[in-house]
Amino acid sequence: MTTHHPSELTLTAFAAGTLSEGASHVVAAHVVGCPHCREVTAMAEATGGALLDDMPPTEMAADALELALARIDRPAPHGTSAGLVFGRRRWLAPGVWITPGKIAARGREQLYRLDVPQGRRLPRHSHEGREFVAVLQGCFVDESGLYAVGDFGEADASDDHQPTVQGDTPCVCLIWTEGPLHMRDPIGRLLQPWLGI
Ligand SMILES: [Zn+2]
Incomplete structure (x- = not known):
């Protein structure tokens, strides 16, 4: 549903x-x-x-x-x-992979596929501009609810969230961000240079 x-x-x-x-x-x-x-x-x-x-x-x-x-x-x-072509998959953390989509980017926008294992909590963050998320596999939960396969998440610069993968399969999402993420906790800030997002 x-x-x-x-x-x-x-x-x-x-x-x-x-x-x-x-x-x-x-x-x-x-x-x-x-x-x-x-x-x-x-x-x-x-x-x-x-x-x-x-x-x-x-x-x-x-x-x-x-x-x-x-x-x-x-x-x-x-x-x-x-019709989307992906670049090379990059390792971010145990079980966490980011695969950039090849697009003619406007400004600082990014498109990528993110694979996150079950139970994993992502760093708390906000965004510069909008963020669109389409769940392709598995599900995650954040402050605005539970997102399962087929769901679409839309956040803007006023949203501050911390997604956590739920269920017993990894969560795979296609994500577009209009601008860079702002990490809200020290671990996230430490990781950001490696995340490149
Ligand atoms: Zn719909």
Whole structure:
């Protein structure tokens, strides 16, 4: 049972294709398996299309073709993480692995897959900007609830959390962060240079 979904704002941006490539991959990983969010996305797309249809025709700008071609290079909003290419897996701690996703990063954003063994508690942290998390396997719990396979976690700069892996399998997540993490405890601060996140 999926209980955590992307916010309406995030789904609308996803449908409009305005999320960054990294953020889109994480939203797509959730939407592909969530009938509710597929419906919301389809509705947002239909609404966007209808709005465009209703707009009075205007003279095209001289650079319209160039702009349109540049847009084609942007990630497709419906791209699922199946099309995502990963780099080399790096060891972080016993049983903890980070695998970067290859994206054309905007600013300091990062996309990675994180494997964490059962029972492991991650360092308490907050974020510069937003964090999207799609649970691909296992589950974790933090201050905002329990996140199982298919769930989507959305945090912003005001959130401060400490995820702990629950259940009897490792937890695998696809994570996008808009900016660096800020570790809230001494162990986390010591580890940060190695984490690179
Ligand atoms: Zn959903």
